[in-house]
Amino acid sequence: MSDGKVTLTINGHDVEAEENRLLIDVAEELGVYVPRFCYHPGMKSVAVCRMCLVKVEGSRKLLPACATPVTDGMVVDTVDEEAVDAQEGMLEFLLINHPLDCPICDRAGECPLQDQTYKHGPGSSRYIEPKRTYEKALEISDLVVLDRERCVLCWRCVRFSEEIAGDAFIQLIDRGAGTQVLTFKDDPFDSYFSGNTIQICPVGALLSKPYRFVSRPWDLTSAPSVCSYCAVGCPLTNEARAEKVVRCQALPNENVNDFWVCDKGRFGYHYVSSEERLASPLVRTDADEFEATSWGRALDVVTGRLRTARRIGIIAGAHLTTEDAYAVSKLAKKTLRTSDVDSRLQDAGAPYERAAALSGVAGSTATLNDLESARTIVWVGPDPKEVLPVLYLRLRKSVLEEGAKLIVVSPRRISLDAIATHVIRCDVGGEAEAVDGLTWGFDTAVAGDVGDPLVVCWGPSSPGRDEGPIVDAVVALARNKNAKLLVCPPHAGSQGMIDMGVHPSLDPGYTPSDSRGKDTRGILQAAAAGELDILLLIGADPVADFPDGGLVARAFGSGVFTVAVELFPTESVAHADVVFPSAAYAEREGTFTNLERRIQKLEPLTAPPGSASEPWRICSRIAHGLGDDWGWAGFNDVWTEIRATVPTHAHVDLTWAGQESRPLSLHYESPFQPDPTHGRSVSAGPGAGYPKGHRSGAPFHTGQNWPLSWELRGFEARQRPGIIPSRPPEPPAGDDPVSPAPAPGAPAGDDAALRLIPRTDTPAGGDASLRSGTPLSSAFASEASPSSAKGWSRTGGEDGDSPEVKAGKSGVPERSGESSPAATWHSVEDEFPSFSEGRRSFVLYTGRLLYDEGAMVSKTVALKSLARRPFVELNEEDAKELGLSEGDEALVGGNGVRATLEVRLGDIARGAVFIPYDQPGWRANSIIRGVNPVVEVRHP
């Protein structure tokens, strides 16, 4: 047919389908489930298991449905006697060598081999000879256990690790009669995505080491959730046994994660049930010790302090949910009437608000799906494989499968270099110049590949440096090339924080604050100077995270009264005077807003320890203690208020009903599909032989106690696509679309400054006071008229801007004092009295690795052991000048601190060193003082 559609007949039913789709998918959407082992909708077909053989009229032989595209006029019978005979035969063959050790197999009860044997198998085997045996249960990594005897050679794990992850460390070897799945010698299965092979294994051959022998699937309760680590926000199911989270699996959502999740997300749940969790409020006694106390008393202490405090700073962590963010924002800006609130710790130098200059959204205008339709992708940021692993998979897919061109701008080799069309290796801080080159076509060889549709990705890469010029360049590129922008903040809650106004210059919904408050650095500086009466840390651990160890030490050394809301007794908590225990992501309702601003919901599964509570509730109770009753009894009350007061979120519907979302094009398993053939006879249709209400076509419910193959959970994922809130209207065409970015470092006049996009209309309840073309800097200044339907405008209690943080002429905040590298350098001089030949100063370019010493990872035993020891990466030439070579130890110093680190030679810009930010035993922030830090490296 001309419209790309074909009509075919499956089991007597006429179906219209798009050309070139696979028969197995089309049949499934009709409600006809063809058994399969090797086929997986997230990967290419290989047709090796031969389980999906069906009869096609006109074909001499049976055809594998997973490798047969539908054609016009095709007549298919999946339940033909010949096809059923072949399917039964295949299963009998697969079971020849499969040990029937289901009673001790983790997979039993949710095993595709078990299920399909039950449904499509012969019932008994004629095979009586000995089965093949192997050494049992090889631990091929710290996370994955391999039982080769159970393997049915479906290639799924091999294909996943080659095709999807690009880490081909598990293979079928000794191919032939003795084929077995194995890694190379004693090499570990060293992939950040290895856990996915466990989930897609159709038998119990690949097993999760932390979950092994922990539970039977029918003893698990489960709840859909969202990963609490990075900003990609992969949907997950958490599963618990006896009120303890014991497993976590990916939920498929083709808009977000396809079918995958990284190992940090999959195995990083242990912290929830850690013994170290805080379980009751703590108050510091006169004897300087923590004492467990009641909520009432702890709240009294805090509210008593807050009543008299004039100078309040609030730092929130980026692992909080969107509701928490709203509560923090409301507590700060409405109840306490301060804009001194920020959520940026590791990304302290990232001015997300400047992205609003593009379209009014302080965040992404692109979605993850836009990556796949892009012709060119520009990446300016950290290594996504380390920071946003599933985004790396999406980028990889866009480049390798969809043919997008990828331009990587980075001072250091990152994982994307291997698949990039162009790699621009710039100096640290030279990213802005490189991006300008793309904007204005200086480098014609590279700029020539900048094509439409274009997605420009930016994420804050090196904690401790000012990303401002880079953001300006990226925004200018996006504006000039009419590109979409993907802003990649680091953590699960980062975007929600910005959306909800936990930001010194943005109120909820990206409306500019009436006055610019102090950012994280400003708050800590005020604390260090003794100019802060009370510091609230809500899920924030500046001691570990803030990229200026010296400032943090002085801030807490000042003895500022500190209140902490936390999961764990972190190092920051140790400085607190009052501590409230916080509920973790698996213990609460909530939403996370991911980097494409998609809101996805968390459901509670287990009870929090002791009296731990959600941060929004704690904020509400503090406000109540101050006489400001928010009237929130539950999660829905918070959202009712968010919908009413945050214009961008007015239409967010947490039931997810009625959303417009593309359905998954590939439905993994059909039993939950409405059966279009209902009432007619489809003899091998789904659900036959399964307990009613489970696989019979009725939807299942969260927490249902029934074993489910993970594939079946895909149904739930399809019901939970998340939602991307509407954003402010697009800029009118007349607004100079090609106004250049200010040259890096050069002061920009008002005419050249980035402009906020004017509102064409005034959403109810929103601040809409910006004039067209108002330069960003003045928009943040208090001259903007403080109209506010929310009543959040400050009428008093202003402390004015921090003395250290001013809006400069160019609109770029200028920080005085210790921000200059020179100042940092001088402090190091004192620590290194001997001036040896090989001494040199380097720009510090740091970045996080996937497994680090973060509070959550380090409380997760399985992942803690994987974290690498800290090292210093140097350019080969620089190392030669210093007399250092690979594996040597080097002395690294800065901020009055020195450390001995192992040297690695790497592809990094000269004059720069890379040190991972937070690895076991040593934190890089301890050698950072000020912005854009410089460190010294020398031979020990």
Place this chain on the structure above:
Amino acid sequence: MTRRYQATGGDIDEQNGYRNVFDDEQQAWADAIVAKYPNPRSAVLPLLFLVQSVEGYVTEDGMRTVANMIGLTPAQILASGSFYTMLKKQPQGEYLISVCRNISCTHRGAYDVIQALSERLGTDAGNTTADGRFTFETAECLATCDGAPSIQINYDDFYDVTPQDAVALVDKLERGEEVRSAAGERVRTVREISFETATAGARLPGTAGDHRARTVGGEAQPSDFLPDSRPKLSHDEGSHSG
């Protein structure tokens, strides 16, 4: 068995130190082999033969060397290489003696040959002699039933082999004397034939036009095992117990 490691996200260079098995000349050949193909990964089999020519068999370091050269993981190299029986994963003798034990050869005395070789070499089939010179294996059909009992030494055929013939062949090889196959080819060592297989069609830079071709043993010379003499009835008499 637990494999303790620090996760690198698949950065092979960081995970495994290995010994590059190629010296400069061998590396030049390896580069020449890779240059034959539009995609480097196509060179995996000839490179593994080159490893075998250097190491005597396909060693772990050899597989890592190849993996690193052509941008695959060692696991992928193993997956490809382990399919091919001529790529040896275990230390191998200089000469591989394969005795057919299929139906024709068995009928014509193959097991006498096997027994004689076992005694001569002091090892059972499937093993390598202590001095590392001979590996002795039984084989399924070598496709020369008309020359039964048939053996191969490093894949060169010998027909109508008596136990005495087999022992005499071993004696000659052990003394370093030249042995010619039924086709008149000089029997060469595993390393030699591996090198020839690896470099067939490759050319070192600077050697204009001189593609190496598989020479199939060079000039044929008279052999005790000439194909035109089979069946050699004289051998049948007395030596085969039937």
